[in-house]
Amino acid sequence: MNYQTFKPHNDLRSIVKFYWTLEVLFDPKNQKQKIVPDGCIEMTFNFGDKIKRYTSETNFILHPNAMVMGQRTKSFNILPVGNVNTFAICFYPIGFANLVEIPLENLVDKETPISGLFEQAEAYELEQQMVQAIDTQERIDIIETFLLKKLNKKNTISxxxxxxxxxxxxxxxxxxxxxxxxxxxxxxxxxxxxxxxxxxxxxxxxxxxxxxxxxxxxxxxxxxxxxxxxxxxxxxxxxxxxxxxxxxxxxxxxxxxxxxxxxxxxxxxxxxxx
Missing domain, CATH: 1.10.10.60 (Homeodomain-like)
Structure with a gap:
């Protein structure tokens, strides 16, 4: 596994905890991995193969390639079907509400495609830019431009x-x-x-x-x-x-x-x- 973390721009440090990347080569012997609640909302972009999230011992759904994972109230299991190549934004608990208008209780224990949270055209453009970026630094630059633009339009936390x-x-x-x-x-x-x-x-x-x-x-x-x-x-x-x-x-x-x-x-x- 190659897992790295990166600090956000100063103007985003009140809402973004850090960015992280994860690269894992496929191994048929890989086991399900349990993910535990951490009090944060994450936006993730998957550039590798699909990832299963188990809803029971045998049933599963496939994660969207560009999604927001809302607050989690319980642990859950995931298992990649191939190589993992992920970039994610980990928001502080008060962070993500500054970017969207919907109640965040609608996102709890769910994976929501970013096209369901932002205008479809801008969500598509963002996903394409992230896919086409040549390295992690370019992806950080792209996402920070997007976040700063959204922040200028939204209300603050009570x-x-x-x-x-x-x-x-x-x-x-x-x-x-x-x-x-x-x-x-x-x-x-x-x-x-x-x-x-x-x-x-x-x-x-x-x-x-x-x-x-x-x-x-x-x-x-x-x-x-x-x-x-x-x-x-x-x-x-x-x-x-x-x-x-x-x-x-x-x-x-x-x-x-x-x-x-x-x-x-x-x-x-x-x-x-x-």
């Missing part, structure tokens, strides 16, 4: 959403939502409504995804030696609580995740976070 997301990111999802809102029921309803539209999922779901992301980083980079230490550092009530939350999101326990051949792609992503 203050209550932005401040909540900022706090969740700073605290790795450990701050309870009721603490953020000081148990104000009216604010909670307002936040839930805005989150569904501008993030796609609830504040609690995003908090869990961000916390999981930080926990996986600790687990894979061995910054904490034991599960108890990881649970403590991630501010779980105890190790059992940590293991339960982890299994609910990932589908396996933390011990089963490490060195699992079905998790190698997720492990690669989390080890290489910028």
């Amino acid at each position: 203050h209550i959403v932005k401040s909540t997301v900022d706090t969740l990111l700073k605290t790795n999802g450990t701050t309870p939502i009721n603490v953020l809102l000081k148990d104000d029921i009216s604010k909670r309803r307002q936040l839930e409504r805005h989150f569904k539209k501008q993030i796609g999922i609830s504040p609690k779901q995003l908090s869990k995804a961000i916390r999981l992301q930080a926990t996986l980083n600790l687990l894979l980079n061995k910054k904490s030696e034991t599960l108890t230490a990881i649970a403590y550092e991630s501010e779980y009530f105890d190790q059992n609580h940590f293991i339960k939350d982890f299994k609910d999101f990932v589908g396996v326990t933390p011990k089963e995740f490490v060195n699992n051949e079905h998790m190698s792609l997720s492990a690669l992503f989390y080890k290489e976070i910028l």
Whole structure:
């Protein structure tokens, strides 16, 4: 696997976390790979062979070549049918709502072709430019021109959403939502409504995804030696609580995740976070 990450232009750093590329040569022995929620929306361009996303143990759909993957509330399995050659934009939780007008709850747990989110002519032109680009830097230049143009036309994220997301990111999802809102029921309803539209999922779901992301980083980079230490550092009530939350999101326990051949792609992503 050849996985690389790239930082965005300064004018986009508030909405784009990073760009990434992945190249993998086909191997008939390749296993399904489990992808876990990370609290981010991604726009991906596939220049290689098709990629399956499994909807059950045996049933699958094929990813569109140019698509947006909305917020994810559960893990899922993918398997390329041939060579992988992908370029992707990883948006911060508050990032993608600055580019489109539709409620982002419509995109949750789905792969949506970019032609369904932007004008068909501009979506087609963007996809063709990305396909014809000679290297990654040219693709970054193309996508940044597109994003900056779209940003100039769109509204910004509401203050209550932005401040909540900022706090969740700073605290790795450990701050309870009721603490953020000081148990104000009216604010909670307002936040839930805005989150569904501008993030796609609830504040609690995003908090869990961000916390999981930080926990996986600790687990894979061995910054904490034991599960108890990881649970403590991630501010779980105890190790059992940590293991339960982890299994609910990932589908396996933390011990089963490490060195699992079905998790190698997720492990690669989390080890290489910028």
